[in-house]
Amino acid sequence: MHSRWNEEASNQFPGDLAQRVYTSRLLGQDSTLVLHGGGNTSVKTQVANLFGEQEDVLYVKGSGWDLETIEAEGFAPCRMKDLLRLAELETLSDPQMAVELQKSKTDPSAPAPSVEAILHAILPAKFVDHTHADAVLAVTNTADGRQRVSEIYGDRVVVVPYVMPGFKLARLCAELFPEQAGPQTIGMLLMNHGMFSFGETARESYERMIELVGLAEDYLAGQGARIGKSSAPDASERFLGGQRLELAELRRAVSDAARAPMILRVNDDDAALDFATRPDVAEIATRGPATPDHVIRTKRVPMIGRDVDSYAASYASYFDEHGDASLTMLDPAPRVILDKDLGLCTAGRTAKDAGIVEDIYRHTMEIIGAATELGGWQALDARDIFEVEYWDLEQAKLRKAGSPPPFAGEVCIVTGAASGIGKACVTAMLKRGAAVVALDLSADVAGLHVRKDYLGIACDLTDGSQLEAALDRGVKAFGGIDMLVLNAGIFPMGAPIAALSADDWRRTMSINLDANLDLMRACHPLLKLSPRGGRVVIIGSKNVPAPGPGQAAYSASKAALQQLARVAALEWGADNIRINTLHPNAVFDTGIWTPEILEQRAASYGLSVDSYKTNNVLKVEVTSQDVAELAAELCGPLFAKTTGAQIPIDGGNDRVI
DSSP states (O other), rough: OOOOOHHHHHHSSSSHHHHHHHHHHHHHHHHTOOOOOOEEEEEEEEEEOOOSEEEEEEEHHHHHOOOOGGGGGEEEEEEHHHHHHHHHHHHOHHHHHHHHHHHHSSSSSOOBBBTTHHHHHHHSEEEEEEEEEEHHHHHBBBHHHHHHHHHGGGGEEEEEEEEEEEEEHHHHHHHHHHHOOOOOOOEEEEEEEEEEEEEHHHHHHHHHHEEEEEEEEHHHTTTTOSSSSSOOOOOOOOOOOSSHHHHHHHHHHHHHHHHOEEEEEEEOOOHHHHTTTTTTTHHHHOOOOSGGGGHHHHHHSSSEEOOHHHHHHHHHHHHHSSSSSHTTTTTTOSEEEETTOOOTEEEESSSHHHHHHHHHHHHHHHHHHHHHTOBBOOOOHHHHHHHHHHHHHHHHHHHHHOOOOOTTOOEHHHHHHHHHHHHHHHHHHHHTEEEEEEESSGGEEEGOOOTTTTTEEEOOOOOHHHHHHHHHHEEEHHHHOOOEEEOOOOOOOOOOOGGOOOOHHHHHIIIIIHHHHHHEEEEEEETTTTTEEEEEEEEEOTTTSSSOOTTTHHHHHHHHHHHHHHHHHHHHGGEEEEEEEEEOOOBBBSTOHHHHHHHHHHHTOOOOHHHHTTTTOOOBBBBBBHHHHHHHHHHSSSTTOOOOOOEEEEOOOTTOO
């Protein structure tokens, strides 16, 4: 553990709150200290009120903000006098505490204060930092963790037994800290929870945190239990090796248990497989999370193997014993799955959520491994974990979050995705919450988006091995396939039939027809497993109902593709897969419409290029976005009872009408 403090950089953050922002970001940059919104920081300062009076105010990290990227507006300003009075109460429910914290804010528009705001207020220092450091959790999650903490820190920290975050913890700390703190005290350790440090400057508080966590790391290393050996995945790239369908079946079972579509990520790097294949994995991994702060994301325990029904039943039984079973039956699906062949699988309602679970559990594996080497991994009592999972404040957050986007938890493949209609379809699907696997011959597709719910793969769809590898990667990243947008195709230079070469004919058929058949055939078993039923949207062409001269190969390929779609709609309806076709015309912001082709087609109709672009009944230009939005809607609930349809999107074509 080393300090990231940089004097020159810190000078760019003048003032108490700005300094608080700077060192908060330093903490957030180290995933062994905080993960995905975990941890919190504060600073006590004075602010002039409306009457010109100076008020003591605590700026504490607000709900929903991440330390790594926090800004000044991410801190909630709370009146110190209100917080200190709350700390004097004997009892206070957590929901009522949340109300009182909101009332204490000097700015009603500021985010909700951290539930640990009162705890920050009672610590007698200007700056306070709080982390869930891996090394501290590894030491405290052992049978003799309290003794080891004393060996490491002596009187430099006040040690507080585990109590769930909220008013009870703040009240306990208010009692214990004044009794136990001395001149050497620079921190407060919450067993099975994390570390607090404090100081009169941002740097002092931050570097004390680094020092305290560093002492825990050194202790672990001295005991042969060094932490941080493999918290990041290695660079190896493995494919599923014939397990694509098995993974899709597992994802379907998880989704059924969750009663909603779920993303399922497979992580089969060396660290994941090493942990998943440990002889004692079923024992050590099911004792509980590294800290109850993680339980909301990861559930009480991971699932070992692939029997989702048994996991859900045991989960219900657990809550029947410790609480209200009706609560957990809302979603008894696992979030972490450890499998000897797949490694570490993580589930979430979105790809981002599944990624967060992965990050948390990678650190959990490290913590469990270190604690085991230290003398025995020991998690909190099951009752403590239950209280956090169904904590009033966490349930209120879930209710406040509202409904997810329409395609949350679903996966869509888009072909020809690097430009034009395909690129617009990617955007439309992402906007609706889907995870997208984007395929294109162009390498540009890989960098189209940088986000957890996007995977761009350069792929020649006419090459069977490339297609299979792309599907493996897509299913490995997201768990299955729910929607398929077949957009890839070519629009060759016009030629009369008498002059049409056999090579041009075969190439057009290979790309526009054969490749789509191969992809549909490969995706069929995956689409059958879609929690909401599979959906296929085919981007056809006006040339199907109204072909033009000089485009025999293109028109024939698109017409054949349409017939394929019609037959598939008949055959796949029993599998709850619906297939519909869009017939766009004159969409000129696509890769197939080169200036040369555009000029040629306009000339063939005796029109200027500008007139050709709006040569339809409505005299409007049809864009890629127009087509993409309709393609996305075809996959949504409005068309849930429609299959085999052919829908024009062409501004009205007199020949079609």
